[in-house]
Amino acid sequence: MTEKKTKKEVISDYNGYDYKKIFWEDADRAYEDQADRMAIRKLLPVKMENFVDIAGGYGRLADEYIHRAKKSTVFDYSKTELKQAKELYGDKIHTKAGDIYSLPFKDNEFDALMMIRATHHFKDMQKVSDELYRVLKPGGVAVIEVANKKTLPRMVRYWTKKTDINPFDKSVANLTEISKDGFFNYHPKYIEEIFAKSGFKIEKVLSVSNFRSGTLKKLFGTKALVKMENLAQAPLASVRFAPSIYYKLVK
Numbered sequence: 002m003t004e005k006k007t008k009k010e011v012i013s014d015y016n017g018y019d020y021k022k023i024f025w026e027d028a029d030r031a032y033e034d035q036a037d038r039m040a041i042r043k044l045l046p047v048k049m050e051n052f053v054d055i056a057g058g059y060g061r062l063a064d065e066y067i068h069r070a071k072k073s074t075v076f077d078y079s080k081t082e083l084k085q086a087k088e089l090y091g092d093k094i095h096t097k098a099g100d101i102y103s104l105p106f107k108d109n110e111f112d113a114l115m116m117i118r119a120t121h122h123f124k125d126m127q128k129v130s131d132e133l134y135r136v137l138k139p140g141g142v143a144v145i146e147v148a149n150k151k152t153l154p155r156m157v158r159y160w161t162k163k164t165d166i167n168p169f170d171k172s173v174a175n176l177t178e179i180s181k182d183g184f185f186n187y188h189p190k191y192i193e194e195i196f197a198k199s200g201f202k203i204e205k206v207l208s209v210s211n212f213r214s215g216t217l218k219k220l221f222g223t224k225a226l227v228k229m230e231n232l233a234q235a236p237l238a239s240v241r242f243a244p245s246i247y248y249k250l251v252k
């Protein structure tokens with residue numbers, strides 16, 4: 002993956018990067034993948050007319066929605082990702098390339114959308130949220146995963162003075178040690194104000210990937226962690242400590 006500067010924004014360019022193989026298949030992330038899927042099953046409408054997976058990559062999660070929607074589109078900046086999505090799902094999905102900051106879709110075009118594991122790439126979340134709101138029909142549903150700044154491990158690192166990043170401070174954390182052009186984590190309060198400003202109402206929140214830790218994976222194994230994850234997602238939502246916070250928003 003490379004970073005590319007357009008006139009206004011920095012784009013995390015996945016063209017030529019084999020995200021599917023490198024990030025998912027060659028890494029021990031079965032637990033994270035299952036955690037995403039169970040959240041999506043709990044939040045996405047069972048029946049949809051016109052659905053779009055925003056920054057959907059190679060369609061990793063397409064088998065969670067293609068049977069629920071009459072028409073499914075994967076939208077992404079990377080043509081490499083979209084080509085893989087087409088190879089995997091053929092006629093079952095449409096693909097569209099473009100930049101999130103100006104979505105190539107009409108106002109009120111979709112009755113539902115989701116955006117998973119993408120907010121860490123976006124510096125201007127207000128603009129992103131406004132765009133998502135624009136392309137949804139009134140009453141439409143957006144399921145959005147947000148990279149959380151206020152996690153438990155980060156609190157421990159802050160209290161033990163291993164990091165200057167204050168997880169309780171609402172400002173955006175830009176983790177340039179992960180990517181020199183930015184890797185953004187958001188405080189739940191900050192992001193919830195942004196959603197409200199766009200006009201969204203929060204219908205449900207889930208705490209996701211609660212046990213994302215190499216040590217816990219070794220201790221309990223993926224199967225047990227997935228079971229614990231399923232039980233934890235709803236009750237832990239009120240504390241918002243997990244690395245991924247899932248929002249079901251309604252326009």
Ligand SMILES: C[S@@+](CC[C@H](N)C(=O)[O-])C[C@H]1O[C@@H](n2cnc3c(N)ncnc32)[C@H](O)[C@@H]1O
Pocket residue numbers: 011012013014015016055056057058059061062076077078079082099100101102116117118119122
């Ligand atoms: C970490 S991947 C997540 C993919 C997918 N949602 C998933 O969960 O497997 C982030 C995706 O965001 C896309 N992306 C990054 N910047 C973008 C932008 N400005 N506009 C559209 N897509 C973008 C990348 O191409 C990549 O496919």
